[in-house]
Amino acid sequence: MLDIRFVRENMDKIAEMLECRHSFVDMNALKELDSRRRKLIVEVEDLKAKKNTMSREIGILKKEGKDADDRILEMKRTGEEIKTLEEGLAGIENDFFAILKTIPNMFHPSVPIGKDESSNEFYHDWGKKPEFSFEPQAHWDLGEALDIIDFERAAKISGARFVVMKGAGARLERALISFMLDTHIAHGYLEILPPFIVNSNSMYGTGQLPKFEEDLFKLCGDRDFYLIPTAEVPVTNLHSGEVLNGDQLPVAYAAFTPCFRSEAGSYGKDTRGLIRQHQFNKVELVKLAHPENSYEELDKLRDDAERILQLLGLHYRTVVLCSGDLGFSAAKTYDLEVWVPSQNTYREISSCSNFEDFQARRAGIRFIDERKKKRFVHTINGSGLAVGRTVVAILENYQNEDGSVTVPDVLIPYMGGLKKIEQGS
């Protein structure tokens, strides 16, 4: 959520931002609601002041044993007046905040302007595309032949977009999780294992609600529970409603969780394979930073995510998302895209964003600055990495002609010494 004052004073900047993001918000309605809201607040508060004075007077009169019936009558009338005005105010505030909450974040000046992913800006790349003396297979063919990935049985027990990992496949997934976490911890992140179910309040805090409910799995029953679509939700909200000491910043967390996404609206996209699943594993990096150096912290976080790809020896490129491709809450986002040989293209494997104070304002995460003022922190997060897609990259980039897959060196200790995944391993 943007600051109300900022919105009031920068209507034209917001209009421009909305255009660059190709989204629409009825700013005139918002402006109108804002002025009506403030006018009503003044009226209500005047009446309340009157009520408070009268109430005090009645107290004194009663204590002195005097009659206060006419005052009491007037109070009754004032009370009703207040009630009516407050009902109107509540309605206006509802509408006002409903609109305010749907305004996406302002983006950083360095973000390229463009309408979709084709305008994303190349930032840098690392490594080289592997060369094969044979036609590289898709990971689903490799995985099924090696009997380490089972889509059919997953479909039987759950449905489409689920997977069963077996044997060396399951172990590879677990090895990657441990390897990623160990690497991040060594670089100063605190490991967190959060709940995989959160309440709607947390979803509001990070911006999944109210706009993107259809992307989430909501649990049945009378409790308002959702399966997390990313560890960003529980981990960022760890400090919701808190005031941190400035010298605690930056706070850096690394969390492994499964992630659950309904993938509504992506029918027909990536229907085969591990790329797009309703449930996938991810190691997430989350930082709460001082506004003054949040972009440096974003760069460092991106480097930390890239380090995993480098250690795994996977070729990738990094792009800066353009205004039209940027997520709702993000001010700036780098996507890391790993090379997928069978598709002859790069696929997103991590998304690292600075949300500035957008999430912090919603979630109420503040800190005390050098001048002892309370300010909102900047929140930053990024995948480090999406584990399922890392499995895709490893299987495809490390495949051999005979259908076996070489285990990247750094993972061998995590695989119990296994150097090559072969049939029956």
Added chain:
RNA sequence: GGAGGAGUGGCAGAGUGGCCGAAUGCGGCGGUCUUGAAAACCGUUGACCUUUAACGAGGUCCGUGGGUUCGAAUCCUACCUCCUCCGCCA
């Protein structure tokens, strides 16, 4: 799942219908004293919102929401969280 108990300022803890935003203690901050410090003593010490050019003025907040009342931290109600006991269970 059953039976009880509790949620008040940074913390501890009083307050059971009206000068209560809230006693008191601790902590924090400022000062006196001291070569310096401690102790002692004195003073001070919440957040948010509206309004104002500013000084200031006003409003809201005692777990959360609703209700009773002229008036609620205090009464009623639902919910949430925590604690104790019993049952069940990884």
